[in-house]
Every structure is written in C-alpha cells, then in structure tokens.
Amino acid sequence: MTNTETTYKFKLRMSWACMMSPLEGITKVITDSDLDGLIAAAILKASKSDIEVYFAHPALLRAGSLDHIIDRHTALCDLPFHPSCGLYLDHHITNKPSEDEEKRFTAEGGICVWRDTPSAARAAYDLMKDKLDISHLEEIMPMVDALDSGGISLQDFMDDGPVIQLSRSLSLSEPEHLQNVMNQFASGLTLEQILFSHKERLDQIRDERKRIAGIVKRNTVIFDGLAICDLSESGIRSNGYLITALAGDEALACCVIHGYLDGSIEDPDRPALGASFYANSFRAEQNRFDLSKLATLLDPTGGGHANACGCRIQSQNNSDRKLTDIDKQYNLQKWLDLWSERETKMVKI
Numbered sequence: 639m640t641n642t643e644t645t646y647k648f649k650l651r652m653s654w655a656c657m658m659s660p661l662e663g664i665t666k667v668i669t670d671s672d673l674d675g676l677i678a679a680a681i682l683k684a685s686k687s688d689i690e691v692y693f694a695h696p697a698l699l700r701a702g703s704l705d706h707i708i709d710r711h712t713a714l715c716d717l718p719f720h721p722s723c724g725l726y727l728d729h730h731i732t733n734k735p736s737e738d739e740e741k742r743f744t745a746e747g748g749i750c751v752w753r754d755t756p757s758a759a760r761a762a763y764d765l766m767k768d769k770l771d772i773s774h775l776e777e778i779m780p781m782v783d784a785l786d787s788g789g790i791s792l793q794d795f796m797d798d799g800p801v802i803q804l805s806r807s808l809s810l811s812e813p814e815h816l817q818n819v820m821n822q823f824a825s826g827l828t829l830e831q832i833l834f835s836h837k838e839r840l841d842q843i844r845d846e847r848k849r850i851a852g853i854v855k856r857n858t859v860i861f862d863g864l865a866i867c868d869l870s871e872s873g874i875r876s877n878g879y880l881i882t883a884l885a886g887d888e889a890l891a892c893c894v895i896h897g898y899l900d901g902s903i904e905d906p907d908r909p910a911l912g913a914s915f916y917a918n919s920f921r922a923e924q925n926r927f928d929l930s931k932l933a934t935l936l937d938p939t940g941g942g943h944a945n946a947c948g949c950r951i952q953s954q955n956n957s958d959r960k961l962t963d964i965d966k967q968y969n970l971q972k973w974l975d976l977w978s979e980r981e982t983k984m985v986k987i
Contacts, residue, residue: 660749660765664725665711666690668704670758671816673805674786675716677759677775678727680823682713685770687824689713693816697903697910697950700939710747716758718941727751727765729758732930732941756783777829788919788945795879795920798847800833803840806847806877810906815839850874855884858892864977865889865918869896870911870966878916878946891917891929893973895951899961903950911961913969914948927984932973944986 667682669675671693679691698704699717708714713725719735720726721743726735734752735743743750753761759782766772781801784790795802808816822832833840854876858867865885869876874896881892897911915932917925925945933940933947940949951961954968976983 659769660725660751661686661689661713663711664689664713666692666707667713667715668692668694668699668708668717668723669715670694670696670717671808671810672716672786673808674757674759674782676808676816676820677778677782677823678715678757678762680820681759681762681766681772681775682715683820683824684772684826685766691817691820693810693813695810695903695906695909696941696948697912697939700941701903703904715762719752721746721748723748725749725751727758727761729753729755729761730942731944732934732947756787756789758786759783774826774828775823778823786946787943788917788925790879790919792883792920795883798844800840801829803843804833804836806843807836807839847880850876851880851884854881858885860885860888861974862978863888863890864974865892866970867892867894869894871898878914879919882916882918882920885918887918887921889918890921891915891925891927893932893970895966895970897951899963899966911951911966912948913951913973915946917945919945926986927980928986929984931984932976935976936969936972 661682664686667679667689669679669691683689683691694704694717696717699720708720708722710724712723713727714720714723715727717728718733719739721739726748735750740750751761751765755761760779763772763775763779778801785805808819853874854867857869858865858881865881867876867881876894878892878894881894882889885892893913893915895913897909899911901908901910903910915929917929928944930941930944930947933942933949936952937949940947942948951966951969953959953961953965
C-alpha cells in the first residue's frame with residue numbers, strides 16, 4: 639500500500655471517528671481550574687454525564703505528576719499536551735503538539751482538537767455544539783473568551799460584574815466548589831441561576847478585591863515598561879488584569895510573582911513559587927511581544943499564550959534544593975535582561 643493510500647485511509651478513519659463521537663471511550667477529563675478549563679469540561683460533561691472531571695495545574699502535568707491517571711480514556715482540556723491521552727483539546731500556542739507529535743498521537747488512536755480560538759472552552763463549544771444542545775452556555779461564552787484572551791475592556795473589568803467574580807472564586811484549594819460550578823454549567827442551569835446560587839460568595843469576593851487592590855499597589859513597581867508585582871509569601875494571587883489596570887498605560891506588560899519559597903505544585907494551599915506574565919490588554923496599542931519567551935527562559939515546563947503565560951521560579955544552579963530569595967532575584971534579573979532586548983528577541987512573528 640502506498641503512503642498516499644495509507645494517509646487517505648487513516649484520515650477517513652479519523653474523520654469517521656470524530657463524526658461518530660469524539661468522546662467515544664472517554665471516561666475522565668482532566669482540565670485547568672480556571673473558568674476556561676471549567677467551562678470546557680462542563681461541555682464534555684454535558685455530552686457524557688458519567689465522565690469524571692479532575693482539576694489540575696499545568697505544572698503538575700508538565701512535571702509528570704499526573705502520568706499515572708492519563709490514558710486513552712482521558713480527555714485533556716486547557717492543559718499541556720500529553721501523548722498518552724485519548725482526546726486533546728486546547729488553544730495555547732506553547733501547548734500545541736508538533737506536526738510529528740500529532741501524527742504519532744492520531745496514528746495511535748488519539749483525537750487532537752487544538753484550535754486557534756480565544757479559549758479552550760470555545761474549542762470545546764465548537765466541537766460539540768452540533769451534537770447536543772448547549773445553548774444555555776451562549777451567554778457566558780463571550781466573557782470566557784474575553785477573560786482568557788485578554789479581550790475584556792477596562793470598563794468591564796473595573797465594573798467587576800458577577801461573571802468576573804465567579805472566575806476569581808475558582809481555585810484548586812476549593813475542589814468541591816469547582817465540581818459544583820462545573821456540574822451546574824453541565825446540567826443546563828442558566829447563568830442567572832448559577833450566579834444567584836453563589837451570591838454570598840461573590841459578594842465576599844467583590845469586597846476582597848478592594849483590599850487586594852491596595853496590596854497590589856504597594857507591591858508593584860514599573861521598570862522599563864514592565865510592571866513587577868511581588869505577592870510571594872503573602873498567600874494572595876492576582877491576575878494581570880488588576881495589576882495592569884492599576885499600573886495604567888505606562889505598563890506594556892506585567893510580571894506577578896506568587897506562591898511560597900517552600901511551596902509545592904502538589905499543594906494548592908501552599909503553591910510553589912512562580913510567576914505569571916500578562917500583556918496590558920487595556921492599552922490602545924496591541925501587545926507586540928511574545929511573553930511566553932519570558933515564561934520559558936528558565937523553566938522548561940513554563941508556557942501559555944504570547945499575551946498570558948507562567949512558569950515556576952528556578953534555582954540558580956538548576957538544583958532541587960529549597961529556593962531562596964536570591965533565586966527569586968536571579969530569575970527576575972534574567973527576565974528583565976531579556977525584556978530589555980524585547981525589540982530584537984521578543985517581537986511576535
């Protein structure tokens with residue numbers, strides 16, 4: 639049989655498999671714990687109610703900590719690619735499998751749904767919208783896209799509506815809340831019903847942001863157009879929207895440091911020391927720089943989008959010893975060195 643015939647028959651077989659059901663044989667979903675990952679999982683759960691959903695951090699997957707539960711019955715959503723899964727669904731450019739990786743994956747029966755969409759939830763929605771009624775998700779999808787792709791307006795962010803509050807309520811440290819919200823979206827409840835059921839929690843989160851905003855202001859400095867916010871050892875996390883909103887147009891992007899020197903990616907209550915990089919999406923001028931180059935500069939498991947990404951702080955000598963403040967400063971200086979050459983080394987292709 640010629641290579642052309644083999645390729646044709648393989649593509650025909652895969653197309654038929656996808657047409658029949660991309661969830662054939664899938665019994666569990668592993669997804670990111672943000673709103674994007676949650677909605678993506680809810681869409682798959684709506685299609686197949688007996689699927690078990692697990693929430694995880696990308697660093698856990700990249701470190702191999704989830705290898706023992708990933709097999710051909712597993713769907714991965716909004717997380718790095720893993721060749722042992724059965725269905726891969728994502729939109730991050732740094733997670734996209736290479737052409738050779740995808741060929742091997744699909745040749746062994748895997749289904750790859752990597753799409754250049756604003757969110758992984760959008761990729762899942764497009765995959766399943768003609769196979770089941772998920773019209774109840776139409777209302778939230780534009781906000782999920784905007785939050786995950788940096789498309790939210792400054793006015794919408796400052797208004798701090800209930801969907802934005804709900805997105806901030808999602809955390810690996812509260813697994814029951816994650817499962818509850820995911821099941822609500824999967825069950826067909828309206829957005830209004832879901833938001834109302836969490837009103838007390840969302841009110842607390844709204845009030846908490848006012849306190850966090852003050853802490854962010856006190857811990858942020860702008861250096862050469864990069865707003866650096868060090869929240870390490872505080873137990874506080876903030877996304878780039880709050881930091882860049884407070885920093886203003888002077889900041890082209892931001893770097894937020896979070897977690898603990900003695901933390902671990904295995905412990906959601908005391909996470910490992912890491913950093914996230916976000917473009918200032920509130921500026922009129924679009925971001926020209928690929929921030930993922932910062933996230934992958936020292937950490938081979940770092941990554942994400944060109945406009946939003948993250949990594950873990952690395953020791954100076956790449957050892958497994960306990961991190962120190964010197965390591966944090968070393969990482970920060972390396973990022974600043976690369977940032978200073980952004981016009982030649984970080985411009986998006």
